[in-house]
Amino acid sequence: MASFLLKVLFALSMLLLHTQVPIHAFMSSSHVKCIERERDSLLNFKQGLTDRSAMLSTWRDDxxxxxxxxxxxxxxNNETGDVRILDLRGSKFHFLTGSISLTSLIDLTNMEYLDLSNNFDYSRKQLLQHMGSFKKLRYLNLSNVNFYGRIPYELGNLSKLQYxxxxxxxxxxxxxSQLGKLASLQYLDLSENYYLEGEIPYQLGKLSELKYLNFGFTLLSGxxxxxxxxxxxxxxxxxxGNFDLTVNGAKWLSSLSSLTTLGLDSLTNLAYSRHWLQM
Known part of the structure; x- marks a missing residue:
């Protein structure tokens, strides 16, 4: 429940607080219409999708x-016509299927908010290696989409990313390790990627703004x-859920004065580090 509320609050803050333009600039206008190149990109994105829930019923070129x-x-943006927010999150009964092609969205260079979560990609695409092209992204949610492959290191180039x-x-x-360059990041969830392996990069310790971290149920080790x-x-x-992760000492955990939620079940050597529970 706490993580759900955090997501909601963070999404609202992205929509209302963290943009560099006035909120009226996101409202539709009869004077400034969308950019033709971006409209074509969105229509190309739609072509690969099956939309049984009519989520894209307004996406027409008439x-x-x-x-x-x-x-x-x-x-x-009402002043430029650029697409700044693309929110197509799915739900239990309303979701998109088919080929979710992030390549089709490359021309949305001023996009700040992208949420395609809880849709299902049947084509099993890899995460786009050019994700670093979305330089203005602050919010990126691609959870539960069925993407596979490696996490592209280019994500580390999204210097404004907060979620x-x-x-x-x-x-x-x-x-x-390039994710450690995301100096503005506040929320990071890579959980339930059951083939994600290797050690946690120490560079992530540089994320001084991070408030939420979830690497549960992966194959991380060390x-x-x-x-x-x-x-x-x-x-x-x-x-x-990471049986091969270990805790060496408790000083770092004890120093987390803001910590309210902790999940370390299945970590093998916690029995030797219980004194930090007094924090």
Whole structure:
């Protein structure tokens, strides 16, 4: 429940507080319409999808629907016509299937918010290696989409990113150390990627703004690399379900004064580190 509320609050903050333009700039306007190149990109994105829930019923290229800023799930900058928000999150009864092609969205260069979570990609695409092209992204939620392959190191180039959720895919390989460059990141969830392996990069300890970290139910191994002073704002830490992760000493855990949620079940050597529970 706590993590759900955090997601909701964070999404609202992305929509209302963290944009660099006034909120009125996201409202539809009869004077500034969407950019033709971006509309074409969105229509290409739609082509690969099966939409049994009519989520994209407004995405049409006829005379009365050419302004993509008025399409469902899209908000634009009223001053430029750029697509800034693309929110097509699915739900239990309403979701998209088919080929979820992030390549089709490359031209949305001013997008700040992208949520495609809880849809299902039958094509089993890899996460786009050019994800670093979305330089203005602050919020990225691709959880439970069925992407596979390695986490692209180019994500480390998204210097404005504050929220990253890749939970529940089929990602494999190691966590790229370049994620430690995301100095503004507050929320990171890579859990339930059952083939994600290797050690936790020590570079993630540099994420001084991080408040939520979930690496639960992966194949991560080795010692948790963080030291006293790392992740000082962390209030939710979930590493459970990783049988090969270990805790070497308790000083770092004891130093997390903001911590309210902790999940370390299945870590093998906790029996030798229980004194930190007094924190």
């Amino acid at each position: 005379d009365s629907n050419r302004d993509c800023c008025k399409w469902r799930g899209i908000q634009c 990253l959720d890749l939970k529940g895919n089929s990602l494999n390989g190691a966590i790229p 010692a948790i690399p963080f030291k006293v002073g790392n992740l000082p704002l962390l209030h939710s830490l979930r590493l459970g």
